[in-house]
Amino acid sequence: MRGRINPRCNSPALGILLPSGDAGHKISFVQTLGLTRAGVRARDLSGMRNTITVMNAKGGVGKSTLVLTLAETLSADHGKRVLVIDSDAHASVSNMLVAPGWVEAIQGQGRTVVDYLIAVVLKAAPASWGTFLAKSVSDVDDARTIDLLLGGGHLTLFEREVSRGGHEVRLRHTIRTFLAEVRKAYDFVLIDSAPGLSVLTECWLREADFYIAPTKPDYISTHGLQFLRQFRQRDADMGFAEPLGVVINMKDRDSTEDERFDRWLRLSAGNRCFGQAIPRSYALQTAAHYSPRARSYWAKYPGQTGQTLRLLTAEVIERVARSQAPTTSADVEKKGVQAFVRIDKAGG
Ligand SMILES: Nc1ncnc2c1ncn2[C@@H]1O[C@H](COP(=O)(O)OP(=O)(O)OP(=O)(O)O)[C@@H](O)[C@H]1O
């Protein structure tokens, strides 16, 4: 478990990563990202907003566990079609959803999200994300509608190649196109991010519809939230996922200190804390271990833990539904113009 804030935050905002003075590139960036007025309208007004990245710059706060439990509750309890994208080189959520032998086999076959991105971004090869899917994953027998794009250890190398070759714009375009496609194929798309702020994590944060930030009720974890908020405000006009809310995780029922942090987090309206705080529980600690024998949802998440997860998931569904309020054409046009102006300034 990584228990520190990863300082890999020095990548400039992707929107301003254009080679300076290259007018041709400037124009093609605008075109490829669909940021012309018409392009933005077509993108923003089509389909549900249902892509959620789970992020806190701090490690070990329960990002992967939250992705796992949301996916399984959405599937088992609501029959939702869920795609989980494992965007962490440690492939934590992949190992939670798939038997270890299979994880290695799929990684060996080059069918991870990293291999998909290598094909499209670095090799400019035609690749279909559907062929990289592990279908109907999870050890919960009543959660049969979860597909997974596995993570791979070569993610870090991939990101290095992206930065070295100046492919950030192509990466962001790829993520945008990819999310537009999966948005239509699934009810919910959950992205498990690595801690820190890598070039890929920044793409998910800028291109997903929402982000949820889990935190432990302690000083360092909440500092990770603050870091994320500051980053969001830095180049706000370049697009950023809408904050869906903060989930307080691993709250010890008997700790007055945890209770104090819980109250303090809820005092700030900007956090939009979810009503349910997830308790520290043995069931959640062991949920990370894939069971070779399928089990029921209630066997995996018994008692209070299961109740809390169900209420939290219902709250997520409700907030997403509430945030579907149609974007007006005026809003969309404004966003398109802002992005255009920003890009123009960056290049010129
Ligand atoms: N509510 C909880 N109760 C008890 N243990 C938990 C709870 N949530 C998560 N854990 C455990 O805490 C550890 C960290 O959780 P997890 O791996 O989900 O965090 P993470 O933020 O994804 O970490 P990383 O930053 O390394 O990716 C894991 O061992 C997990 O099983």
Ligand SMILES: [Mg+2]
């Ligand atoms: Mg994780």
